[in-house]
Amino acid sequence: MFADRAKILIKSGKGGDGHVSFRREIFVANGGPDGGDGGRGGDIIFEVDEGLNTLTDFRHKTKYVAQSGEEGGKKNCHGKNGEDLVIKVPAGTVIREESTKKVIADMSGENKREIILKGGRGGKGNKNYATATMQVPQYAQPGQPAKELWVTLELKVIADVGLVGFPNVGKSTFLSRVTNAKPKIANYHFTTLNPNLGVVDLDGHNGFVIADIPGLIEGASQGVGLGHEFLRHIERTKVLIHIVDAASTEGRDPIEDIYAINKELEAYNQALLTRPQVIAANKIDAIYEGETESSIQKLKAEFEPKGIKVFPISAVSGKGVKELLYYVHGLLKETDPEPIIFQKEFFPEYMEEISLPYTVEKLEEGLYSVEGPRIEKMLGYTNLEAEKGFEFFQNFMKVNGILEELETLGIQDGDTVKIYGFEFDYYK
Secondary structure (H helix, E strand, O other), X not given: OOOOEXXXXXXXXXXXXXXXXXXXXXXXXXXXXXXXXXXXXXXXEEEEOOOOOOXXXXXXXXXXXXXXXXXXXXXXXXXXXXXXXXXXXXXXXXXXXXXXXXXXXXXXXXXXEEEEEOOOOOXXXXXXXXXXXXXXXXXXXXXXXXXXXXXXXXXXXXXXXXXXXXXXXXXXXXXXXXXXXXOOOOOOOOOOOOOEEEEEEEOOEEEEEEEEOOOOOOOHHHOOOOHHHXXXXXXXXXXXXEEEEOOOOOOOOHHHHHHHHHHHHHHHOHHHXXXXXXXXXXXXXXXXXXOHHHHHHHHHHHHHHHOOXXXXXXXXXXXOXXXXXXXXXXXXXXXXXXXXXXXXXXXXXXXXXHHOOOEEEEXXXXXXXXXXXXXXXXXXXXXXXXXXXXXXXXXXXXXXXXXXXXXXXXOOOOOEEXXXXXXXXXXX
């Protein structure tokens, strides 16, 4: 079966401990400290491999650990750094923190490689602690501990157009006619198990990628059948083509089918109903003469006033297909050409601070204060003068719920927030 979801444990490398040692030479009675620093632990890095198209490999291996740094040695020898662990995934893989389901990274578009967990820093050897009053330091710094995290990987196909519809309405036949895809086609009442992708080439125009999302059934948004496994693939598409059996060859009502599909899309993710939709009224070659007009007119009367265009087509003969494709191409030209990317919501670098306390207070009208060990630690490694540093600070405030607490206290645009030596104007 097509593997598009997996759960794995990732763990970065521990930093090597610093070393305690002293020079021992024949003519040097009391040599100074010469303990070397420990090596850095390896990072966990995710990288897109264009040759992969499923997450099958992660079904067999669920634990991924980077190499730890080596301990420092005598004679100021630095411990060897641990090797990074690079985990290869298909394009379109979304990495989420397992317990909160928040997005850590979306391996799509320009994001081909990302460090997800940083390895621990190596500890300092005792040579670093020698002073005029402490000439024989017996202490070396331990390496930073490793970070570990359970994550879920979800593969969401990257396609411009998604084909949706109940099983056996002709989606696979349509895809095979308009693209170079070769899906398995048969008269089955159950659904295709693999999302099939193909590229549509239009004379004089840029092509687009189209995906046959496996046939939905009612209750799919609640996970009935394989609902969740397939609905995630629709999330990146920019235009949806509803394919319905206009001939009602199996006694289904095409109008009811469209409403049922939209109900499942809305229940899964309301944003899906904001995407442009087109209806492909398929199997017109199977409608008895004289009934074609009636069937198509009912669909047009129901949906075209709502802005959803209806195209009568035959996926078998190709009738009406070209007109449909050029119309879809026109809709795509009106959408943002950039791929739909899921924004980062979970920041592994904040994991150390998550248990530290902080306070949010209203000092007076228009003036608020944010303090505490969690805030102090963040300020210790953040350069607020730099654009990247300030962006990091804003994300920290949002992810930790500090902005939400300020809003609960009644903060308004233009009010001042004091954070130790800094003051900021608040704007939503």
